[in-house]
Amino acid sequence: MPRTPSVPPSPAGAAGPVRPRPDAHLALRPAPAAIDAGFWHDRRETNARTSLPQGPGLLEAAGNLHNLRLAAGSTEGTFQGAYPFVDTDVYKWLEAAAWQLAQAPDDALAADVDRIIALVAAAQQPDGYLNTWFQLVKDGERYQDLRWGHELYCAGHLIQAAVAHHRATGHPDLLDVAVRFADHIDAVFGPPGSGRPLDGIDGHPEIETALAELYRETGERRYLDLAAYFVDRHGHGLLGHDAYCQDRVPLREATTVEGHAVRQLYLLAAATDLATETGESRLRAATERLWHAMTTTKTHLTGGLGAHHDQEDFGDPYELPNERAYCETCAAIACVQWSWRMALLTGEARYGDLIERTLYNGFLAGVSLDGERWLYVNPLQVRDGHTDPGGDQSARRTRWFRCACCPPNVMRLLASLEHYLTSTDDDGLQIHQYVTGTYTGDGITISARTDYPWNGTIALTVEDAPEDRSRTLSLRIPHWCREFRVRCGDDSYDRTDAPVTDGWLRLRRVWAPGDQVVLELALDPRLTAADPRVDAVRGCVAIERGPLVYCLEQADHPGGGLDDIVLDPTRPLAVKQRPDQLGGITTVVAAGRRRRIPDADWWPYTPYSPLNAPGSSSTGTTGTAAAAESPGEGEPLELTAVPYYAWANREDGSMRVWLPTS
Amino acid sequence: MPRTPSVPPSPAGAAGPVRPRPDAHLALRPAPAAIDAGFWHDRRETNARTSLPQGPGLLEAAGNLHNLRLAAGSTEGTFQGAYPFVDTDVYKWLEAAAWQLAQAPDDALAADVDRIIALVAAAQQPDGYLNTWFQLVKDGERYQDLRWGHELYCAGHLIQAAVAHHRATGHPDLLDVAVRFADHIDAVFGPPGSGRPLDGIDGHPEIETALAELYRETGERRYLDLAAYFVDRHGHGLLGHDAYCQDRVPLREATTVEGHAVRQLYLLAAATDLATETGESRLRAATERLWHAMTTTKTHLTGGLGAHHDQEDFGDPYELPNERAYCETCAAIACVQWSWRMALLTGEARYGDLIERTLYNGFLAGVSLDGERWLYVNPLQVRDGHTDPGGDQSARRTRWFRCACCPPNVMRLLASLEHYLTSTDDDGLQIHQYVTGTYTGDGITISARTDYPWNGTIALTVEDAPEDRSRTLSLRIPHWCREFRVRCGDDSYDRTDAPVTDGWLRLRRVWAPGDQVVLELALDPRLTAADPRVDAVRGCVAIERGPLVYCLEQADHPGGGLDDIVLDPTRPLAVKQRPDQLGGITTVVAAGRRRRIPDADWWPYTPYSPLNAPGSSSTGTTGTAAAAESPGEGEPLELTAVPYYAWANREDGSMRVWLPTS
Known part of the structure; x- marks a missing residue:
């Protein structure tokens, strides 16, 4: 149902990604x-003081800036990369x-930005085209290899950078470059019968959501029409119906997420942008359906x-391996970007739940605590004695990558993070994520103080509010939260009587400066189990506390590895x-033991017998571990779990999120 | 300790792979x-009547023969493949x-062979070099890309074919081609200081074991010296210390198998050939060490x-996933080839145990029952609703592959299978594998009758034996076998009193024609569990019977898939x-049930609670499945297991080897 929002667009000062047009069809509008x-x-400080300032030097060392100069004719040499x-x-x-x-x-930073924008502008060709690889390596053979060439993908990121730069500074220089490229693309690409020379899509979606933002x-x-054209043409065989490139099936007909994860998620972000700007219900239904398919069957903890x-x-659904989890850092970022668009489109709290989980875990693990080293792949397990002969870099932080998509992607999400926190509608303000700020x-303006995620208390104070009418302050009660209390003036609620609907605690008042709301989320550490179809974690639990997923690291467990460890789920955390x-x-400590595993002669598979399986002494029926192990046997051990985001910041070693219980 | 065997070389008629020289240092000598x-x-009949005869047509259709003609200048066109x-x-x-x-x-068949040998010979260059890709596509740029070029790998397979053809027919035509190529390689490659222009190794081992066979x-x-040179130069950085290409560490220093599986196994076959022919104890120790590391930690059931x-x-060790098991058919073949060499070198029965397991399961699954379709990848699980958008072909048999290494590899093992069955030493005859024949x-000559693996009775009759002295008939008692009986004349033994040492039942007699030995291996179906460090199968058992691993297929379980199935290990099979x-x-039937899994809201991870975990009603402590599932709940179901080798011969559907027990 199209809906004309009555709230004004976001204030001019709030330069961030995702700025729906005033006539967009959405439930919530982003707010500053x-x-x-x-x-x-703290993470953003590290980003601002370490990661971002190191960028130009790394881009110089890797040859990216050299390539721009080369394309501009201002230096000599060969393409790097x-x-x-x-x-x-x-x-x-x-x-x-x-x-x-x-x-x-x-x-x-501004000087670096201006200098690099000048390099970009100088590299652009007179007709607006810009791609150093094709200009320098491929002799200008444009658009001959849309499946792998990434020309429109690159254009998309140029456009997103330009939109950001224009929103942030008001300067038109990079936006002019982007508009020239976008106009060039608009002149080249279009459906059959449009008079444009090419009907095609890029193998890596990104141009679509970028064009939606350029429209905005x-x-x-x-x-926007060009973005819609590109979205619509996926799934019709222009790229051989390749699922990897999001061309197997039209998005509106898809029943699950598939193919290359980042490609899928960027395309879905664009689809959500389109549904938001056009109000098309079929496209919106597809995005909701695919988000649900993704979270119920294809998302790691x-x-x-x-x-x-x-x-x-x-x-496949429920195929969620641990040590071979790919979980690319860029996919986590794309998921936040898409889920935020879904939250605005639908107004539902669960999108904020997934954003929170992703930010604190799968995303944040991608950057080291010092902001200088990165993970491209984010597994949930690293085995004892793990070696990486294939060089897949899944367990070792790296200074930079040959394919360095993830590090600057982390930087852009951290630098714009405040734009994923809050929204407004006709009726008030919604707080999706809790921060001090x-x-x-x-x-209305609300200040917040919290030590979240270490402490579950969030103290909110109304700093400014016109007393013209009542407004609803909506606080997301996290999906993981089993107990909470909230005090609002003289009122006090808990889980049993709080006005919570679909994850939103709704507090409706005529708010006045000085009003206080204190939300206390119980942060008891907890054990989590998975749907039994997630074969990879059968017989295991994970430790969580608040929004944080925990893991064991070898560094905290001297005297052995982690692969023979068992957690006792009956003992308190x-x-x-x-x-x-x-x-x-904050660490979580659990009781466990080390198994005693007898040496195999030469074969690690042995006859199963209920009599010697774990847990069998009392039931005689359950348990499945190696037959030769006696139940309960092994050296008792205190297990110390640390937040997953902080792993791989000490010496190399094994790591586990999911822990066997027997 | 060098050892001069007193038994003569194998009779001239026994044309097969692996023919150690008379002065080789080995415990056992292959016998006919x-x-x-x-x-x-039956499998070999299918191979001989269907698979092999279809080969020339498939090689013509895929362009392989065309390429040879093109290289010979006898046709026009472009390289295919x-x-x-x-x-x-x-x-x-x-x-x-x-x-x-x-x-x-x-x-x-002989006409096809002669015709194709003529094509090969005509494509060879005057100096002995032969590789259609480099001759046609790479303008003869020989040996510039040893890492990926596969020139010596191709030479190796040419040599192996030539050795086979010469042994089988006595004709020198293909052997002449191979010798010219080998001499060319010998003139080009050698260590620094040898005067040869190139010091290098191929990224894909194969030339090494082929040269050892050419020596034989x-x-x-x-x-043999050239084979030794190539083996020795692996691990010294000639290929960038790349583990994939077997160049990370010298073989004699390696502690585990690593890198590309087929590359590793072909190299180890060569190392075993060298240890056999030279008696070098350090190389032998490496092969024994690596075989043990492989079987204890890196081999699927x-x-x-x-x-x-x-x-x-x-x-990594114990990283043995199910649905993403790669288990290339060629790796199974390479493992049989290597393990047979180890059996001859050491005389130990366990190599025959692994050969048996591999032949009946991981190898045989690679070819369809009708001999016309193939699996490249042999997973242990295919999920309900599996899709293959990436085209990895892991769950679907294919008529031929773009990379068609596996089908002719299956053909050559099946066609030479009788050469992996029996051996002799100074003291008698060893039977490693049981067949009718x-x-x-x-x-001495012994005939055997058996319906193995369906029936465990093997009836042996001495057909011919000089009564000059006593000899030991050694029968391998399979590693999986828990009970057996053997009758030998008037003697009868079982597991408790049989003269078994290290897997060999040793029967020493002065044998006479008509003597009978009947071995009865108990074939009760059994449940098998894995070392608890094999995370992928925690909480699961597999069904086995004799040498056969069983699996469930969706075709036998109408009304649902396999991902919600539970096996009750307390009920008889x-x-x-x-x-x-x-x-x-022979199928194996087990008792089980279908779980009742409540719909997740949008997140498949739920709080763990011992109170609602499976098995908890009696113990309160074990079980880990989804919290919302009640123990024992679900529709009872008869589970029908079929041999793994026979899977994927009916309609597409899910498949599981490992089955949850709760």
């Missing part, structure tokens, strides 16, 4: 927030820097997405504050 | 056998055909090898003869 202290503030999409590393860094500049002036920024409807190393793609919307460890964390 | 009827006879090693499909087919001709004259066939020591799709390589060695099914099989 600021992050002033606490968990995410192994992929046709290396330009996007520059564009994503520019986007990240732009969001950063929107928050705080930074002369050095410029108001030029052609860009960490929010990680993509089961296969082989093609960086989704597997301020939330502003529908005329304990919590320890460790301000000294891993940048300051 | 014939397969006259029964299980493997996507890989530099397509010539090996021809060579492996020739090898298979040669072994087949050694068994029975076949004019049509020709007596020319240079070929089916004998399948190679955990990763990504690089067709070995994973004859075993000959150390002067039953056996049913099904001569009508899948070419005639």
Whole structure:
């Protein structure tokens, strides 16, 4: 049902991604927030002080900037890099820097940005085309290899950077470059009968959501139509019906997520942008259906997405391996970007649940605590004595990658994170994510103080509110939360009597400055089990606390590895504050043991017998581990779990999220 | 300790692979056998009547023969095929055909062989070089890309085919081609200081074991030295210390198998050949160490090898996934070839145990019952609703492959299978594998009748024996066998009193024609569990009977899939003869149920609670499945298991080897 929102567009100062047009068809409208202290503030400081400033040097060393100069004719040499999409590393860094500049002036960063924008502009060809690989390596053979060439993918990231830069600074220089390229693409691509020379799509979606954002920024409807054309042409065989490239089936007919995870998620973000701007119900239904299929059957506990190393793609339903989980950092980022669009489109709290889970786990693990090293792949297990002869880098942080898509992608999400926190509608303000800072919307400003995720108390104070009418303050009660209390003036509620509907705690008042709301989310550590169809974790539990997934690391368990460890789920979990460890964390301590595993002669498979299976002494029926192991046997051991996001920041070693219970 | 065998070389008629020289240092010497009827006879008939005769047509259709003509200048056109090693499909087919001709004259097959050998000979260059890819596509740029070029790998398969053809027919035509190529390689490759222009190794081992066989066939020591040079130069960085290509570490220092599975196994076959021919104890120790590391930690229940799709390589120890098991058919073949060499070198029975397991399961699954369709990848699980958008072909039999290494490899093993069955030493005859047929060695001939693997009775009759002295008949008691009886004349033994040492039942007698030995192996179906470090199968059992691993297929379980099935391990297993099914099989029937799994809202992970875990009603402590499932709940179901080798011969559907017990 089309809906004309009565709330105004976001204030001019709030430069961030995803700015629906005033006439968009959506339930919620993004609203400004600021992050002033606490968990995410610290991460953003590291991003601003370490990761972002190191970017230009890394892009210089890897040859990305050299390639731009080469394309501009201002230097000599040969193309550096192994992929046709290396330009996007520059564009994503520019986007990240732009969001950063929107928050705080930074002369050095601004100078880097201007310098690099000049390189980009100089490399652009007179007709608007820009791709250093094709200009330098492929002799300008444009659009001959849409499946693997990534030309429109690169254009998409250029456009997103330009939109960010324009929103953040008001300067038109990069936007002019992007518009020239977009107009060029618009002149080249179109459906049969349109008079355009080419009917085609890019093997890696990205141009679609970028064009939607360019429409939002410029108001030029052609860009939205072009985005719609590209989205619609997926699934019709232009790329051989290849699932990897999102061409097996039209999106509106798809029943599950499939193919290359990042490609799928960027395409779905674009589809959501289109549903938002056009109000098309069939497209919206597809996005809701596919999000549900993804979360119910193809999402790791960490929010990680993509089961296969082989093609960086989704597997079958419930195929969620641990050590070979691919869970590309970029897929986590794409999931946040898409889920936020879904939250705005539908108004539902569960999208914020997945965003929270992804941010604190599958996404944040992608960058080291010091902001200098990265994970491309985010497994849920690293075995004792793991070796990486294939060089898949799944268990070792790396300074930069030959395919360096993830690091600047992390930077742009961290630099724009405050834009994924809060929204407004006709009736008030919604808080999707909890930080120390301020939330502003529908005329009211609320400040928040919290030590979340270490502490479950969030103290909200109304700083400013016109007393013209009542408004609803909506607080997301996280999906993981079993107990909470909320005090609002003289009222107090808990899980049994709080006005919660579909994950939103709705507090309706005529708010006045000084009003206080204190939400206390119980943060007892907990054990989590999986649907029994997730074969990879049968007989295992995971430790969680609040939004954090925990893992064991070898560094905390001297005297052995982790592959022979068993957790006793009948013993209570304990919590320890460790301000000294891993940048300051809370650990969870569990009781367990080390198995005694007799040496196999030469074959690790043995006759099953209920009599010697674990747990069999009392039931005689359950248990399935090696027949030769006696129940309960083994050395007792205190298991210390650390947050998953902090793993791989000490010496190399094994790691496990899922722990056997017998 | 070097050892000069007193037994003579194998009789001239026994044309098969692996013919150690008379002065080789080995415990056992291969001996002739014939397969006259029964299980493997039927498979070999299909191989001889369907698979082999179809080869030339398939090689013509795929362009392999065209490429040879093109290289010879006898036709026009362009190179067909996507890989530099397509010539090996021809060579492996020739090898298979040669072994087949050694068994029975076949004019049509012989004509095909002669015709194709003529094509090969005509394509060879004057200096002995032969590789159609490099001659036609790479403008003769020889040996510039040893890592990926496969030139020596192709040479290796040519040599193996030539050795087979010469042994089988006595004709020198293909051997002449191979010798010219080998001499060319010998003139080009050598260590620094040798005066040869190139110091290098091939990224895909195969030349090494082929040269050892060429030495055996020709007596020319240079070929063994060249094989030793290639083996020795692996692991020294000639290929960038790449584990995939077996260049990370010298073989004599390696502690586990790693990298591309087939590459690793072919190299180890060569190392075993060298240890056999030279008596080098350090090399022998490495092969024994690596075989043990492989079987204890990196072998699937089916004998399948190679955990990763990504690089067709070995994973970490105990990383043995089910649906993403790679288990390439060629790796199973390579494992049989290597393990047989180890059996001869060491005299130990366990190598025959692994050969048996591999033949009946991981290998045989690679070819369809009708001999016309193939599996490249042999997973242990296919999920309900499995899709294969990435085209990895892991669950669907295919008529031929773009990379068609496996089909002719299956053909050559089946056509030479009788050469992996029996051996002799100073003291008698060893039977490693049981078939209906004859075993000959150390002067005696024994006939055997058996319905193995369906029936465990093997009836042996001495057909011929000089009564000059006593000899030991050694019968391998399979590793899986828990109970057996053996009658030998008036003697009768069972497990408790039989003269079994290290897997060999040793019967020492002065044998006379008409003597009878009847071995009865108990074939009760059994449940098997894995070492608890094999995370992928925690909480599961597999059904086995005799040497056969069983699986469930969706075709036998209408009304649902397999992913919600639970096996009750407390209920007995039953056996049913099904001569009508899948070419005639024995099925195993187990009791189980279908779970009732409540719909997840949108997240498949739920709080673990001992109170609602399976098995908890009695113990309160065990069980880990989804919290919302009640113990024992679900529709009772009779589970019908079929031999794994026979899977994927009916309609597409799900399949499972490992079955949850709760």
